[in-house]
Amino acid sequence: MADEPRRRYDNFLHQNLNILHGAVLRNGQVTEQELLDAFRQYQDDGEIRLPLQVPANRERQDQRVRLIFGSAIFLFVLIATPLISIGLEYAISIRCLVPNNYLVWEATRPVSNCDFCRNVRGPLIFGNLTQEEFKPYAYSSSPMILKNAISHWPATKLLNYTFLRDLYVKIPGALDSVQIDCQFLHFKSNFLTLRDVFAMSQSRAEFRKGEAPWYVGWSNCHPQVLTELRKLYPRPHFLPEDAEMPNTDFIFLGYEQGAVMHLDYIPRLMWQGQVKGNKSWILAPTPECDSQCRSFSFYVEPGDAVLVDTRLWYHGTYVPKGEFSLTIQSEYG
Numbered sequence: 001m002a003d004e005p006r007r008r009y010d011n012f013l014h015q016n017l018n019i020l021h022g023a024v025l026r027n028g029q030v031t032e033q034e035l036l037d038a039f040r041q042y043q044d045d046g047e048i049r050l051p052l053q054v055p056a057n058r059e060r061q062d063q064r065v066r067l068i069f070g071s072a073i074f075l076f077v078l079i080a081t082p083l084i085s086i087g088l089e090y091a092i093s094i095r096c097l098v099p100n101n102y103l104v105w106e107a108t109r110p111v112s113n114c115d116f117c118r119n120v121r122g123p124l125i126f127g128n129l130t131q132e133e134f135k136p137y138a139y140s141s142s143p144m145i146l147k148n149a150i151s152h153w154p155a156t157k158l159l160n161y162t163f164l165r166d167l168y169v170k171i172p173g174a175l176d177s178v179q180i181d182c183q184f185l186h187f188k189s190n191f192l193t194l195r196d197v198f199a200m201s202q203s204r205a206e207f208r209k210g211e212a213p214w215y216v217g218w219s220n221c222h223p224q225v226l227t228e229l230r231k232l233y234p235r236p237h238f239l240p241e242d243a244e245m246p247n248t249d250f251i252f253l254g255y256e257q258g259a260v261m262h263l264d265y266i267p268r269l270m271w272q273g274q275v276k277g278n279k280s281w282i283l284a285p286t287p288e289c290d291s292q293c294r295s296f297s298f299y300v301e302p303g304d305a306v307l308v309d310t311r312l313w314y315h316g317t318y319v320p321k322g323e324f325s326l327t328i329q330s331e332y333g
């Protein structure tokens with residue numbers, strides 16, 4: 001090519017390369033440094049490698065990472081599914097301690113006007129009142145203890161872990177009824193069913209040295225069991241004659257431990273007979289009454305009856321260290 005046309009061609013080429021260069025830099029995908037590196041690379045080995053191109057080995061590496069990550073997720077699902085299933089079964093079995101709809105109940109319960117707890121500093125403590133004497137207090141929300149009100153019950157002498165175990169084992173279907181029709185509460189113990197409770201070793205049942213404590217409760221809704229047990233404890237004599245009682249009672253027994261703070265979502269007032277051992281109660285007002293009311297605790301002894309409106313008072317219980325407690329609980333109203 002002659003010199004002049006060659007010079008014009010070079011100028012034309014330079015101008016267009018500059019325009020291209022500027023356009024590439026402006027779109028932000030390539031930096032000036034990357035263009036410079038690409039040019040140096042071209043000088044070194046005679047071909048341009050654009051830095052934005054993904055090398056084949058890098059792609060293979062990404063595929064490996066994706067494969068490992070996918071396998072890890074698959075393994076996690078494989079291992080976690082049975083564990084989640086066991087966890088859910090366990091949660092369902094403790095439906096009473098933390099009922100499925102507990103949070104819904106708590107969120108939708110009516111707000112207290114605090115009349116039930118204002119000026120209450122502890123339980124009213126009475127002797128063994130007659131029905132007539134108890135009448136004025138019968139439907140009060142004040143916590144009450146009736147000392148020695150149930151000490152004449154045959155249950156205080158005859159009812160214990162072994163009696164209950166023999167009764168439930170003897171009556172066909174009684175053990176399964178607790179799981180199917182009644183309520184079983186294992187609290188902090190590791191028993192899932194009443195069958196587990198009655199299968200524990202004698203050593204643990206008696207909480208001998210080195211054994212773990214246990215505390216459970218259940219409703220004795222099996223008709224035959226209820227008939228047998230009610231031979232040991234009559235309807236509390238102090239309750240009003242017209243007061244209704246449900247066709248099932250609760251039994252709570254065990255060592256140490258107890259129930260965490262909660263409200264009961266039951267239709268009536270609660271009474272409890274302290275058949276064996278001592279038990280401490282902690283009562284607290286609902287949170288909206290914290291500024292007007294106080295929490296307090298008290299304990300009951302064998303033969304005492306305790307009455308608490310457990311629908312209004314948050315309540316928790318615990319059995320003194322190393323001691324055994326057995327109680328019968330029901331409702332009236």
Ligand SMILES: [Fe+2]
Binds near residue numbers: 262264315
């Ligand atoms: Fe309760």
